[in-house]
Amino acid sequence: MAEKILLKGNEAMVEAAIEAKCRFFAGYPITPQNEVPETMARRMPQVGGTFIQAESELAAINMIFGASAAGARCMTSSSSPGISLKLEGISYIAAAELPCVIANVQRGGPGLGNIRAAQGDYFQAVKGGGHGDYRLIVLAPAGVQELYDLTMKAFDWADLYRNPVLMLGDGLLGQTAEPVVKKKYRPACKLPKKDWALTGCTNRKSNVVKTLMLGSVEALADHNRHLVQKYKKIESELSLVEEYMTDDAELIVSGYGMTARIAKGAVKNARAKGLKVGLIRPISVWPFPTDTFKRAAEKADKFLVVEMSNGQFVEDVKLAIECKKPVEFMGVGGGWYPTPENVLEKIETVLGG
Amino acid sequence: MAEKILLKGNEAMVEAAIEAKCRFFAGYPITPQNEVPETMARRMPQVGGTFIQAESELAAINMIFGASAAGARCMTSSSSPGISLKLEGISYIAAAELPCVIANVQRGGPGLGNIRAAQGDYFQAVKGGGHGDYRLIVLAPAGVQELYDLTMKAFDWADLYRNPVLMLGDGLLGQTAEPVVKKKYRPACKLPKKDWALTGCTNRKSNVVKTLMLGSVEALADHNRHLVQKYKKIESELSLVEEYMTDDAELIVSGYGMTARIAKGAVKNARAKGLKVGLIRPISVWPFPTDTFKRAAEKADKFLVVEMSNGQFVEDVKLAIECKKPVEFMGVGGGWYPTPENVLEKIETVLGG
Amino acid sequence: MAEKILLKGNEAMVEAAIEAKCRFFAGYPITPQNEVPETMARRMPQVGGTFIQAESELAAINMIFGASAAGARCMTSSSSPGISLKLEGISYIAAAELPCVIANVQRGGPGLGNIRAAQGDYFQAVKGGGHGDYRLIVLAPAGVQELYDLTMKAFDWADLYRNPVLMLGDGLLGQTAEPVVKKKYRPACKLPKKDWALTGCTNRKSNVVKTLMLGSVEALADHNRHLVQKYKKIESELSLVEEYMTDDAELIVSGYGMTARIAKGAVKNARAKGLKVGLIRPISVWPFPTDTFKRAAEKADKFLVVEMSNGQFVEDVKLAIECKKPVEFMGVGGGWYPTPENVLEKIETVLGG
Amino acid sequence: MAEKILLKGNEAMVEAAIEAKCRFFAGYPITPQNEVPETMARRMPQVGGTFIQAESELAAINMIFGASAAGARCMTSSSSPGISLKLEGISYIAAAELPCVIANVQRGGPGLGNIRAAQGDYFQAVKGGGHGDYRLIVLAPAGVQELYDLTMKAFDWADLYRNPVLMLGDGLLGQTAEPVVKKKYRPACKLPKKDWALTGCTNRKSNVVKTLMLGSVEALADHNRHLVQKYKKIESELSLVEEYMTDDAELIVSGYGMTARIAKGAVKNARAKGLKVGLIRPISVWPFPTDTFKRAAEKADKFLVVEMSNGQFVEDVKLAIECKKPVEFMGVGGGWYPTPENVLEKIETVLGG
Structure with a gap:
């Protein structure tokens, strides 16, 4: 029978990420998500991964842009005000179609607010808090086991659709400890090759990851048409209830x-x-x-x-x-x-x- | 008969702001809104006001927090990615109920996108791009004269409701030059005293401007209830069509x-x-x-x-x-x-x- | 008989600067120099000047670069660790031959150290803590009246030689209150026209303020030869003991x-x-x-x-x-x-x- | 006979660092030292080390503080203006007695200057460009082989004396390619245990790495007396000519x-x-x-x-x-x-x- 261990939501997210081969995490501390960077700091070195306590939320999200562009499975996390600071970067990552997992362990707002659980960032999460017409895949688990299971899948879906996935939790979920059955990572879908990644160019055509689309007048509109098609595909394939x-x-x-x-x-x-x-x-x-x-x-x-x-x-x-x-x-x-x-x-x- | 002068949308916004006694502007350059800081830089010193080319979008919006807290009529402007960077600050300003005017001269997104006109930041503007359940008053003029007229009123409504007002334009509006009748500033409503402002405390109770509400467990929920009431009042009083x-x-x-x-x-x-x-x-x-x-x-x-x-x-x-x-x-x-x-x-x- | 008023060293510096027509101050707080920005914040608006609490020491010193390039009499101040943060900017200002006054109210070091008086930054001040072969004029008053008198002259000498002047004090001087005779500002020397300043170019040749000297191979060496000559001239003319x-x-x-x-x-x-x-x-x-x-x-x-x-x-x-x-x-x-x-x-x- | 390979100075420094078990590098690009981060970026992952392209020079030097405090052999490099930006951090590292290696591939100054070789940062290097009375061990090789050999030893001496070591080169040394005999790393001295490092505290007294010394009035003066003794010891033991x-x-x-x-x-x-x-x-x-x-x-x-x-x-x-x-x-x-x-x-x- 599968062994159950007691994990806080924040810790479960880390264990799932590590199990799903996430090997790069950059973050910045904010309550009530601090167990995420804290646990990542301890666990990443054990598996040969990289943990970076970034100098700011902006630094963290842009490191995620870089790590993802380089082909790494990567993650960042924060809580409400910290996510606001990341929104420019999130729009860039979505525009560049880079896979990554972002966690928002929501706290009370607006402003600095307080550190109790809240769900005031729903619009920001699902309507696109950042600028431009992008979409995040947004998962909202209701318990620690589900958080664990979905976090693992989040990395696969991010890769499958080349799209950021947001884990939308709150202080209650992050801080609650529940028994969790740890599972072996098995991809939730057939994963595509990351042949777009910037892995150092030898004997192949150069890859370009960019979000500035000046070229022709229609270049960016065409990119938006492409994104709309992708988002429709996600809507038709990935809906959990x-x-x-x-x-x-x-x-x-x-x-x-x-x-x-x-x-x-x-x-x-x-x-x-x-x-x-x-x-x-x-x-x-x-x-x-x-x-x-x-x-x-x-x-x-x-x-x-x-x-x-x-x-x-x-x-x-x-x-x-x-x-x-x-x-x-x-x-x-x-x-x-x-x-x-x-x-x-x-x-x-x-x-x- | 009133004299008409030819002004770009970006310039008209500045002239209206100055006429409406805005005396503090902090911003950071980004196309297609660059005429705003450029014109502010020239005009503010002529009227004894302050223009600051801030070191970053974050610096700019936080200077607005400070200037508004001190009782100044103040403004910042940017374009899509720059507004994303400001969202933490905007949530703080809304939480602290500070009046100010923010302009978003939208460009193509997501990401760096391009510098053509676009309207991809609508959700960000009206649903609250930043974290927490705040609302901005969002005005969307369709021509330079209307932009001029509304910008003047924006400062009054910001003061009246102690709430940030967002001028939601786009590159087309910002860059189009049209004849504008300049008007003498007359307040659009009876303006309340800024007796909450941090003006240096002598012979009165100390004022506090804050967004962190730890105090009692209900302090922040009560503040949200208060904000909901205020937003309902705005909805009942201020709807333009x-x-x-x-x-x-x-x-x-x-x-x-x-x-x-x-x-x-x-x-x-x-x-x-x-x-x-x-x-x-x-x-x-x-x-x-x-x-x-x-x-x-x-x-x-x-x-x-x-x-x-x-x-x-x-x-x-x-x-x-x-x-x-x-x-x-x-x-x-x-x-x-x-x-x-x-x-x-x-x-x-x-x-x- | 001249009236004497009691002033802390930090306050005296501000009063002297204001009297000497300094109208721009940008700074960042650090003990034991906090009375300087605090007093500047109160005094500058009274004389139509500008006080900026910058977002960082780096922002402050680069605002000084900008203000000085625009022809303003300007000043910044800090204490030991803050001056270290400013050293790149100080080297740039010295390279561009921009006049300004910088105060270092030294505290105990190295590192964060403590907030007691110290003189551990002498080498940094006189040998060029920043990179490259520049020199600051460094004045080291031994009392509040002398600090007051020299600060006024510092602005004149900065202008005369187009060189930053460093007021090298310490926590003791900054915090000690002594009676000071306030004096009317009279230039310490015939002040040259600032015809190099970036004042907006109309009907004249464009001015350029720069520190990057790529041009010919010898351009920067020639600039160094020029600086050496200038420094020799200062050494022959300005030595106080x-x-x-x-x-x-x-x-x-x-x-x-x-x-x-x-x-x-x-x-x-x-x-x-x-x-x-x-x-x-x-x-x-x-x-x-x-x-x-x-x-x-x-x-x-x-x-x-x-x-x-x-x-x-x-x-x-x-x-x-x-x-x-x-x-x-x-x-x-x-x-x-x-x-x-x-x-x-x-x-x-x-x-x- | 030992094999010789052709290496630029900047590359040789990296190879020596890697051979000497340096496993953490954080830096920021600036000519003429760009081959250092470039080569580090390629080499570090090959040996299980960490390369971070930091968000700024300040971020880089403070990451070195952190990595060194955690016990890692670590290095950063830059060129003149970049070193100026690092000086606050360097003073902190010296104050905390943390070992690390810093390279300054000097360019022409002051200011942005140019990218030719220069030696204008000598005072900054040896007299303490940052604040407070600290000293760096400063090595000044005259060729690529010597640079290679000394870089290896630099890590040992840094550890031995718990003091930062500065490799003081210039653009000529960094860019010149010369044949280098690569050597197996053999410690240049008996290396002390890093029992002061913040390695996660289990079953031992907690370690503290700090530079703020408030405690007793004499705490910081005593720390200075200790540093003076240490510097005298280094002077008596380590002088190369x-x-x-x-x-x-x-x-x-x-x-x-x-x-x-x-x-x-x-x-x-x-x-x-x-x-x-x-x-x-x-x-x-x-x-x-x-x-x-x-x-x-x-x-x-x-x-x-x-x-x-x-x-x-x-x-x-x-x-x-x-x-x-x-x-x-x-x-x-x-x-x-x-x-x-x-x-x-x-x-x-x-x-x-």
Whole structure:
């Protein structure tokens, strides 16, 4: 039987990355993600990898650009304000179609805010916080084991689509310790050759990795058309979602990450009380599991979205169901989080309403 | 009769800012907004103001934090990648509720992209590119005179709501020269006293400007509740929109900024051909003029959104009309822009469809 | 009779600079010089000048390069580690022959050290801590009034020779408050026109300020020959020194700045005891008052150098007197300083030896 | 017989470092030392070492602080302006008594200057360009083989004395390719255990590496006393010098590095003409081989110093011989260098004078 070990979310992410052959990490400290660089600093040298405590968030993300351009499996992580500092670099990496994994262990905002868990960076993550029309693949695990499993796959999907993958967690997920079954790395897909990488050019045509596209007037528009096609392909192939008791549900509760897990507890309790409630939890928030929501909207009467923010994810739910059913919202930013009891109470209000 | 002078959009923004008593500008050069710092460098000393060519985009935005905290009317500007670099600072300024004006003269993205006009930073502007649940007031003028007029008001609204205002232009608007009637500055509203400013504390209680809210567990959530109330107030009071021939329109064309101006040309030509087409052009894209769209959706059959991007603003149109009518999209990112003929052709296709 | 006001050394420097028409200051905080930026921040706006709290020491010194190139009277200040950070910029300013005043309020070193007074940066100041063969004019006042008077002149000499002037103080001088007679600024010399400044080029030949001299193979060597000539001229014209009872002295005590002042107390006490002791205190340490030392070496038997360092200034004394008389040394770096009693004791030992 | 390979000076330095088990290099590009980071970038991964192209000179030197504090053999390199930028860090490393090797491949200065060979950074190297009373061990090889041999030893001496070692070369030495016999690394001395290093603290007392010494009032002065003792020990143990035909010389020519090699050619030609001329070439310029000069001064009548600068090393020659014999100087900064013919001519003038 597989051995379970107790790991904090932040630590599990590191172990998964190392197991998935990530060998380059550059980062800068910020609470509540500090166990990521701390653990990377210890683990990377053990496997012949490189850990760099960069001089700034900007330095870190640009080192990731460089490492990825050179063909390395690489990762960086931070928390909300640190991710904001990385956004220029993230746009560059997405533009250059470089694979990498970025973790955002969200904290309370805006500004310096506080170090409690929050989900105020959803728009930044899925709509493109940086400039230009790029997309990140955004994964939002709801527990340490899932975080471990998805982090491993994140590297494969990043390589498959030549696109950055963002692990969208929060302080709760990062700091919670849970038993984890460590797994042998097996690629989640057939990995393409990195024949575009800057590996030192001998006996081949020179590779170029760039984001400045001056050439012809249409060069950059064409690149955007190409990106749009790629993003459509990702949307059609990679959409992850958990559905729970939605078949006969009159009310669908939704949320992502740790909030959805809390909400699931409420849904269970509601069912125990005989209320017809189900849950949809997007595991990938981009691509968004639109079809699942669409199907659910045909049967359910109402939706309830719970977020640790002032309301961001709720917009994507409305767009997914084309506003065909009313969508209630429950949430506050800045470190507030709901209990199963809070959510159950809200469920009863909404159903009663 | 008022004298007209020929000004590029970038220059008009500066003249309006100076006229509106802006006396502090910090920026960093990037095409296609370079006339802003260049003109500021010449004009500020003439009026006893301060121009700083900062050492980086980060330095510039943090100087704005400081100047605004000290009570100065202040401004910075940049173009897409430069705005990404400023996002941490923008989140801080919004969190601290400091008034300032920020201009984004958008260029083609993602990455370094090119220096042509584009509208790929819409999500970043209106959904909060930086971390946390903050909002910017975002104004999107469609000509140099409107840019001039709105820039003046931007400073007043920033002061009124203690909130950063983003002037969302693009390379076309910034580089186009048009005749402008210069106006005497008259406040657009009754301006509140800046009794929160750090002006040197004598004979009064000390002021504190901060974004780190550790204190009680609820301190930051309460601050978010306060911000949500403020944003609702702004939404109820400040929504700017141009409507053109929407009364009997079967098709509503929409867009913002220079794209909307091009689209308006197409709408005129369509009307000349007897097609029942109208235009809604949000002048403020946050707050979004939802009511105008809602009313139009009751009568019109279809919507067509035109953007110089792969599709961002189109989401807000769908949300505004609650997906009650089909919304077609026309747009490509990276420096592509439509001609009135392109748009007319698309109008005919959509109406024929 | 002139009014006296009580000023700390750091404050006196600011008042003198303002009186001497310095209108641009850029700096970064570090103890024990913090009163300089603090006072500048308050005083500059009162006189229509500009104070910039720069983002780093590097930013500050490069802003000085820019302000001086534009023709402004300008100043920066720091303490030991901060001056090290400025050395690339100082070399550039000296190479470009730009006038400015730089203050080093020395603290204990090496490294972060401590915040006590020290004189460990003498070599850095007079031998050229930065790269290349440049020279700074280095003034070392021994009291607040002298600091006030010399700071005013420093701006004139900087302009006259188009060369940076370094005010070499220490934490003791910066923190000590003494009565100061404020004086009306009267130029210390006929000031040359700044016809080389980058003031915006209209109806004249374009000015160029640069430090990269690629042109011909000999361009930079010729520039060095020119600098050597300029430095010789400065050495012949600008050498400041205080002599005290050296005529019949058997022992000459020497030192600079506050140490020399302490030593002077010891010399007085020695004279009171009938010991034939005198003092030479260079006020300019570059140019070094070589002739005064040379003349003294013809009569005196011995020299004693006192420094708040492990021994740096002592080398220039030996070179000045061409090692013709024995030179004893008394000093420790890192925040140690002598009392008049210590020095008297040492005088007695040396004379007795 | 040992195999010779052709290496540029910059390349030889890298090969020696790698052979001497240096496994960490952080640097930033600047001509004429670019082959150092370029070669390090290729070679380090081959031996399991780490190469970092840092974001700035400041980042590079502070990474060296970190790597050395962690016990790694580490190196950085730059050229004149880049070394100026590193001086704060160098002072910190010297204060913390951390071993490392720093190369300065000098170029013409001051300012950006040019990229020709020069020796304008002598004072910076030997007198302490950074703040505080620290010393670097400074080695000045005159050929590629010697550069190779000394670089290997530099790491040992750095470890032995826990002190940074500066390889003081110039563009000529860095760019010249000469045949080099590669040697197996054999420690130049018994190497002490790095029991002070921050290796992760288990079962031992915690190590602390610091440069801020607040504690007691005397803490930093005591640290300076300790450093002075250490520097005296180094001076007594480590002084390297080449003497050539000094026994009967009436004139001693002196210089260091490539200039001394050129001068040696002139000395040979002078001997061929029957002139009684010798050469002293310090190989370590700190510690300075004072005794060799002192002995020579007892017999020779005159000295001639040749430098690629306006005159810096010449001061140390005067101090070493206590000005007992006249010292002539030949040199210009900024990329000038002498030919053997120039020097011979000067020798004849001096001897004839």
